[in-house]
Amino acid sequence: MTAQLFLVESLPPGERCVLAGPEGHHAADVLRLRAGEELLLGDGQGGTARARVTAAGRGSLELCLLSRWYAQPPDPRLVVVQGIAKGERGELAVQAMTEVGVDALVPWAAARSVAQWRGERGDRALARWCATAREAAKQARRPWLPRVFPAESTAQVAQRLGAAAAGFVLHEEADARLAGVALPAAGEVVLVVGPEGGVAPEELAFFTQAGAIPVRLGETVLRTSTAGVAALSVLSARLGRW
Numbered sequence: 527m528t529a530q531l532f533l534v535e536s537l538p539p540g541e542r543c544v545l546a547g548p549e550g551h552h553a554a555d556v557l558r559l560r561a562g563e564e565l566l567l568g569d570g571q572g573g574t575a576r577a578r579v580t581a582a583g584r585g586s587l588e589l590c591l592l593s594r595w596y597a598q599p600p601d602p603r604l605v606v607v608q609g610i611a612k613g614e615r616g617e618l619a620v621q622a623m624t625e626v627g628v629d630a631l632v633p634w635a636a637a638r639s640v641a642q643w644r645g646e647r648g649d650r651a652l653a654r655w656c657a658t659a660r661e662a663a664k665q666a667r668r669p670w671l672p673r674v675f676p677a678e679s680t681a682q683v684a685q686r687l688g689a690a691a692a693g694f695v696l697h698e699e700a701d702a703r704l705a706g707v708a709l710p711a712a713g714e715v716v717l718v719v720g721p722e723g724g725v726a727p728e729e730l731a732f733f734t735q736a737g738a739i740p741v742r743l744g745e746t747v748l749r750t751s752t753a754g755v756a757a758l759s760v761l762s763a764r765l766g767r768w
């Protein structure tokens with residue numbers, strides 16, 4: 527079984543360190559790791575180290591670092607603009623998209639979004655997305671944590687699409703298939719996923735004017751919580767990540 531990954535602010539410079547705080551509590555008290563077992567430390571910015579537990583205490587572990595390495599940031603960079611969904615569907619999408627390799631997530635206040643992120647409610651929802659992405663990245667042993675942006679308006683998303691190396695909008699009536707469109711060798715690939723009600727016609731027109739290409743995955747219509755995951759799988763295979 528692959529060693530568990532624990533996130534730290536930065537990798538320790540020496541060969542000895544102590545894993546404490548919430549991650550230390552999880553490792554020592556919840557997973558009950560003991561001397562002789564190995565784990566991974568990651569800074570979420572490409573740095574990873576393999577370590578062996580030398581002693582276990584309450585809420586902390588003493589570690590000996592065995593090796594360390596650095597992973598370059600992915601390029602092209604996969605950015606998903608996810609229409610805000612009701613209930614837990616948004617967090618389910620964030621979890622799965624993080625596991626399959628999304629590099630950045632942008633909540634989108636779409637016209638057909640039932641849930642609205644305003645004030646403290648919006649702050650709490652964004653915090654849940656960030657926490658979900660962090661835990662999913664740990665589970666997947668990812669060297670880079672995906673960035674979660676604050677919610678953006680349709681106009682802001684259009685600007686993002688216009689600045690991207692390639693921009694796509696998932697739409698059930700599109701003629702082009704994501705499996706066949708041209709992809710850039712570098713830069714940002716921005717993919718827009720609509721909420722439960724889909725992308726409104728005026729939004730689709732706005733995005734295409736910004737340079738985005740409407741695309742579809744196949745003949746079926748997927749839920750908002752699964753469409754982004756399926757699209758990322760296609761892109762990951764085409765870009766050689768998988």
